[in-house]
Amino acid sequence: MEGELKELLSDIKTLKNSLPDRSQYALIENGQGSVQKSGGFVKNFIVKCSIQDMNAEVVDSNPYSRLMALQKMGIVDNYERIREFSVAIVGIGGVGSVATEVLTRCGIGHLLLYDYDTVELANMNRLFFRPKQAGLTKTDAAVQTLSDINPDVVLESYTLNITTVRGFETFMSSLRNKSFCSSKDGCGVDLVLSCVDNYEARMVVNQACNELNQTWMESGVSENAVSGHIQLLIPGKTACFACAPPLVVASGIDAHTLKREGVCAASLPTTMTTRWELLPGLLVQNTLKYLLKFGHVTPYLGYNALKDYFPTMEMKPNPQCSNSACLERQKEYALAKPARDAAAKAKMEAEAPSETKCLHEDNEWNIRFSAGGYHPRASKCR
């Protein structure tokens, strides 16, 4: 449209210059002004229009060109599958909001957002929210920004506290809802990301996911504000959040080491920016690997900002976990073991390398392939 307006402007100019009668100039100049204004208007409104299919064409106007390249380079099979996935993000704060943006730009199919907080100027040290959004609920502000970035993503937002009885019920039913993709088995979502900032909310997400047998990832920043982590939780297979009580309870660490005198956790400026940008990146990377099945999905990845140390580990479930839903999932997982082992065996046999047929027995240049490796003495060149 911009191009057409430019053409129109240049036509008007030509017309004006060809007019012998200057009395009409004012009228023409008026017209020119209107067209120029429209052009400016259109420029501000270049929106990304909804698209039908993701195409891999590497052109400026294709928002997915750089993502589809992952497929061309052989990292991901069928990148477009991302449009079928539904991810729930609990907590749209420093970590959660950035995670939603990254997933949106990646072309995720469906996002469910949960938060009851409002945007404030104090949030401006982190990415995503803008000062002019102060006063809006974080969910409304997020939908506003995300729908502009990529209208292809279906956004669902819930401004509620999931820890209350009513909030929890809404949370559960929204996860179960399969209206986005009715063919999914289990829940209506493929993954839940916990980006909350308190123990109580994590326990609630843990409860919900244990009951729904829903895989989820938890992210967090430690109380001493110098490290962060992401964790993958598969009910019954890995430890749930209640399996291992938080550090301070379990190892009897003097609680004072966690809180400096005079700094109340409520106002703790958890603002080490290296963490706030890094953690959502790690979280979404793990998410994409999980959804699109490439690379190794880490069960746990930590980040220690002071030492640049990235520990990983696996946490097995606690057979005496205090969460009864976790114990049930553990039982089910154990019962399903024979079926899993059989499936794994079948997969291995299917992938076993078969005898590769020799393509060229002979060739006119007498080139031979030696399976034994390089033998310097056999070389004819000296």
Add this chain to the structure above:
Amino acid sequence: MEGWDPTTKSTLTQIPLLSVKAGPRDGGAWTQRLKEEYKALIAYTSMNKAKDNDWFRISAANPEGTRWTGKCWYIHNLLKYEFDLQFDIPVTYPATAPELELPQLDGKTQKMYRGGKICLTVHFKPLWAKNCPRFGIAHALCLGLAPWLAAEIPILVDSGMIKHKDDASSSNES
């Protein structure tokens, strides 16, 4: 229980402990738990009255017992300051303690989260977790709210953030 002041400690030990491990979604078991909660609250209030330190009133705001409202007060320099108190019982109760709220003080102190949820000491959560499900609402008030009031109200009054209702503005306003 290092780190707690002796009065809190001795009071706490006298509040009856609860036994039913049930949350608001556990149907009949929750009703049992509620009965125990009331018993503990009545016992705690009687103790307070006997010590001339009757400092709160709360009751369930809904028949399910998942929302509680009431008032608490604190005496500083011979003046009694009264505040509205409210909280929801979280779905993961009693594993997680209720988040006690003083909505009138929201924004007046750093020791508070959004909506007036009081910031508890570092000692509270580990102690609560270790004693689950024996601690209930009465214990949360004794271990959580009482020390918070004792620590914060004097500061708020002395700095002028809150005024007694007999002064020009009531304690409801800043």
